[in-house]
Amino acid sequence: xGDTYSDxxxxxxxxxxxxxxxxxxxxxxxxxxFQEKLxxxxxxxxxxxxxxxxxxxxxxxxxxxxxxxxxxxxxEVPAPWIxxxxxxxxxxxxxxxxxxxxxxxxxxxxxxxxxxxxGVAFFALWNAYGLVSNAPAYWQVVxxxxxxxxxxxxxxxxxxxxxxxxxxxxxxxLALMYLHNSVSLSQDGISQSSSGPGPxxxxxxxxxxxxxxxxxxxxxxxxxxxxxxxxxx
Numbered sequence: 001x002g003d004t005y006s007d008x009x010x011x012x013x014x015x016x017x018x019x020x021x022x023x024x025x026x027x028x029x030x031x032x033x034f035q036e037k038l039x040x041x042x043x044x045x046x047x048x049x050x051x052x053x054x055x056x057x058x059x060x061x062x063x064x065x066x067x068x069x070x071x072x073x074x075x076e077v078p079a080p081w082i083x084x085x086x087x088x089x090x091x092x093x094x095x096x097x098x099x100x101x102x103x104x105x106x107x108x109x110x111x112x113x114x115x116x117x118x119g120v121a122f123f124a125l126w127n128a129y130g131l132v133s134n135a136p137a138y139w140q141v142v143x144x145x146x147x148x149x150x151x152x153x154x155x156x157x158x159x160x161x162x163x164x165x166x167x168x169x170x171x172x173x174l175a176l177m178y179l180h181n182s183v184s185l186s187q188d189g190i191s192q193s194s195s196g197p198g199p200x201x202x203x204x205x206x207x208x209x210x211x212x213x214x215x216x217x218x219x220x221x222x223x224x225x226x227x228x229x230x231x232x233x
Contacts, residue, residue: 005170017166021158024217027224029154029162031059031146037067040138048083049094055145056090056224063142064092088224092141161216164209171202171209 005013022029034055044050051064061084065076083093148154154162178201 013166013170014162017162017169020165021162024161024213025147025158025221027056027221028146029158030148030151031144033062033142033144035140035142037137038139038141040135042133049092051092051139051141053090053092053141053143053145055143056088057145057147058084058087058090058092059144059146059149061087061092061141061143063140064094065140066138067140090145090224157216157220161213161220164213164216168206168209168213171206175199175202 018029032055034053036053038051038053061082063076064082066074068074077094081094081096083095086093147158176199178199
């Protein structure tokens with residue numbers, strides 16, 4: 001009937017496919033900054049403060065701090081102590097072995113934050129007193145997560161996944177234009193008929209794209225450790 005997909009329509013389809021891809025991958029594609037409160041766990045604390053964020057991969061860590069319930073910062077972990085090797089799996093580790101210099105104060109009380117050797121004292125604080133084994137919302141983490149450094153640039157497999165989803169949606173809409181499986185025409189004793197797949201005209205291609213979409217989701221989520229989830233509960 002002469003209808004076509006305009007550039008605006010194609011952009012809308014890509015945006016919707018991108019949102020669908022984020023839901024399937026359970027991770028943001030464009031870089032987004034998050035702020036989370038994570039629990040204190042004594043067993044994880046002894047394992048170099050192993051913290052797991054809700055979103056991966058982590059592109060950058062802006063802040064890791066102990067913050068009071070009224071939002072007042074009590075202690076900020078120095079950047080040289082933070083190990084970023086496992087950021088792709090949303091895991092943050094703190095290794096207080098490097099010296100860092102400077103001071104900080106909160107509410108009039110000096111807190112040595114960057115003095116050489118204070119990492120050992122900070123690392124052993126809870127273990128020495130043995131006050132609690134866990135505490136809710138103890139750590140505050142501010143970080144940026146996503147699959148791209150900036151909007152519009154994504155890894156090739158993610159780009160292919162978005163393309164698969166967008167194509168499936170568009171072919172499903174186009175298939176509705178083919179409502180009839182057969183058409184016949186007769187005039188003055190002469191007749192002609194033709195038959196076709198009807199609304200299933202793109203079914204084979206859609207099934208191929210759906211299979212490829214599922215494969216890409218498994219492959220991409222496996223890269224960031226989001227395919228399987230484990231818990232001690």
